[in-house]
Amino acid sequence: MDYHSEEYLNGLTDDDGEVRELTAEDFAQFRPIQEFPEMYAFFKSLKRPEKDDPEPVEIAPDVVRAFRSHGDRSVGEQVNSALRDWLREHAA
Template structure:
């Protein structure tokens, strides 16, 4: 049996997969449980800590928080929590 071709080229680009490539793949469920857990990431939350909703904000508020980079939604949530602390009787 011929040695399979590398999946990537020298530049790291993935080549188009062939029927022969697919014959070598394993199903996710056939992998060990420990590896499945790692590949799944953090997994399903036992008790969701946040609620998904739709809210409309002014463009300048969104622009500011988005400009702060990754994690901007958490920072917006933290700012709203701080406002609640200061304005709750």
């Protein structure tokens, strides 16, 4: 069977045009994207969006202990609050 054929690709959808559940036979036909150089080059060329993930920061143990000894909030919340206060006070 030609797994790139229109017949096969159409067979991946049900009567409503929705992608059907994939079978073990479908998965057996999967190939690494590196086997398709043009497609691989295209995806490698895409720019990744900027992440809003937090930046890991190393905090000295004595500072962590000091924050832990104050309040009910987590150390991270307290450090963020302190840094935001500092930024407000030192805004240009």
